[in-house]
Amino acid sequence: MAKYVFKLPDIGEGVVEGEVVQWHVGIGDTVIEDAPIVVLMTDKATVTIPSPTSGVVSSVSGEVGDMIAVGSMLVEFDAEGVSKTVADIEPVPESGAAHEPESAPTPAAKPTPAPTSIPAPTPKPAPPPAAPPITTAAKRTDGRVLASPAVRKRALEAGVELGVVSGSGPAGRIRHADLDAFIAAGGDVLGAAPAAFSTSRTGVTEVKVVGLRRKIAEQMVKSKSSIPHFSFFEEVDVTELEELRQTLNSNRQDGQPKLTFLPFIMLALAKIMPEHPECNAHFHDGEGVVHRHAAVHIGIATQTERGLYVPVVKHVEAMDSWQAASELLRASQAARDGSASLDDLTGSTFTITSLGREGGLGATPIINHPEVAILGVHKAREMPVVRGGHIVVRRIMNLSSSFDHRVVDGADGARLVQHLKRMLEHPAMIFM
């Protein structure tokens, strides 16, 4: 039986190593071709490496948390079949919804007694079901709420997110009557019960800094220690932009996403970048060369359950506002649900970080190395503003920005932000 050494293939541009997050196989396991063997975390994304061959695993390299370099041995097989060449193998980004019955490892199951006899062991009877909590609906195993197809369809058509409807059926199942009540009540969401604070707390929880968390930590240290940041703040009057946004939203067609401020900011940036090429660039330490990009690929810092991701909207300069909004939604959703590909997560030339409702007044964003600039967008709110000697109410949004002072001077950074401010305050300019 032939030994077959499987080396970590090239799993993406610029990726030189990966951290082992999870092994799907152990020594002695029989693996079929294309079955997942290991989950690796790289600088850019989490990838599942499929098996190149069918065979029995005779050796694996590295424990969870170890780094494996591209080209070094990953797994050794006693291969049964003709193996594919390494070049054929493509990494599979981690996806929560992966559904691969053909390549799933054989689940361990107890042997069955001969089929002619009635199986003797009686399973322990289940205890009676717990009383359903009244504020949350029961979950399916895929995280969705429990409701019949007819109820799900009605909710979708009524634009109701079933996750916030309380179910009165058994196990918290949402019934038609629950949906009726929710809609009749104007879609109010029941608040969570206040937690009790009457006892002092003493516990300490250890949280290992591994995987994506460790990557984020390393990336932040790299940015902050190698890049001399300078930050710059400005406020923008978005009253006109808000009117435009509302008008566009009220006339949007089915299937078009609601526009937020972000697509307009992205389009404005793409429009003015040719005049500020020093800000849409990559600076690799030690190379002594700045690469100024013609394309505007905007990274959008996105908080996910697994941590911070930066999905990228490519070629914003070639988009209209609806396209930018759709692609923004798709890319950030993909990052959130784990279906983002390596391509979705790499290649940005400029990054925007927006905390939405948590937006605050200002921040000092950390540059996404090797980029040279980042923009922080804060929550727009109505403010009293003096105009021509009178106090008027205007909608004001604050912008924060950080620049790499090695290659962008203060005046250049300020010029970009002021230019952006002019575009956003007179939004017609974005489209001229």
Place this chain on the structure above:
Amino acid sequence: MAETRKCQLLVIGAGPGGYVTGIRAGQLGLDTIVVEGDRAGGTCLIRGCIPSKAIIHAADRFEALRQHSTEGGHMGLSIDGGPEVDMSALVSWKDTIVDKLNKGVEGLLKAAGVELLNGWATFSGPKHCTVETSEGPVGIEAENVVIATGSSHIDLPFMPCDEEFVLSSTGALDLSRLPKKAAIVGGGYIGLELGCALTKLGTEVTVVEGLDSILAIFDKELRRPLEIWLKRHGVTVHTNALARGIEIKGKGASRKVELMFEKEGEEESIKVDNVLVTVGRRPNTKGWGLENMGVRMDASGRFIRIDSQCQTNVPGVFAIGDVSGEPMLAHRASAQGEMVAEIIAGHPREFDKVAIPAIVFTEPEIVSVGLTPSEAEERGEKIVVGKFPLVASGRALTLEADRTGGFVRVTARESDHVILGVQAVGSHVAELHGEFVLALEMGALLEDVAGTVHAHPTITEAFHESVLKTLGHAIHTT
């Protein structure tokens, strides 16, 4: 260049995904063209699900007749002489069913006001293609495109199917002579369904499987009754065995094919009349200009990437069925097709199914809906499992469905009794799956099934009893 047609919806492929999309779109008033390069009905109807089920049914009848021609007559019923198989007549009978369904699909499309265009489509852009019809090329420009091109049989490069000695599943459903001996390379559901049918018709069958078990997608408990049936009926199963090649030996009518395979490091070979290759299916992503559409593939590179509405990355281009990912099953494609037609017609829809049922029509039949106990545990669920054997079902005994060692097994969450999955093995259990999948979609609790009266005497009682067992009060088993 000939005419260029415009339409609201262009569907590529008239299989169970494409034709359903077309009919639903027609009902919704969309101006729709469905393009098909072969016959309407697709793999499912023309060379897959339907023809194989016809042959399986015929094989059942034949096996039953044989039981009454020996041993002085099983059940006290006897017939004179042994039954005979006329394979080409059997295949013609099967063809009448296929023809009827093919005409039926064409009729339904027509009734829905949908145009079925026969010819091969080649895309030059995301929404523009040229169809080579018998009357010349026709250009089509569509507002929306649904890709429903399906999948194809996978050939082994060192023993490609000639459909004379080495057969694909398509060839195996069009045999002119019943092989005395046959080897099946690949012990998945397609190979085993045909393997069981051939065995019942009297062929001596050998299965060569590369993994350590046949039907590896199912757990051991579900596979076991089938493994026993195969053993009892003289089917030789080689696991951990890899086909290496074939050689045609002999002359004229006595020509045979020798299959070489490697098992545990040893070279082995068998001489048979036919080798059937069923090592899997591959999505049809080549040969029709997909590369010109700008459509993104999924991370594996095999399937077209879709979201929960079957949309690709190109706005207005959708993909459904086998070309869009696993599970490659006709009913998934149809459900996606119906949904996509509604989305294009402006309705808010998403593919939010709890479960896609899977059925294998071997002897015994195997059904799986939702999670198995081990899958549920892998997801961190605390579960309760109830199993009811068919030997304890009166109806199963009268149908002799107890002989294949089948059972119904239900898995539910321990805390709130929500049913997470149901599996069944046994003769005649395929038709039970509708209740299983309805229970899952409705979010049924064990108590919902326990409180539903199931008619006696039927095999459906086994589901009721398996649920009662989880609740600790099964009536007909201990």
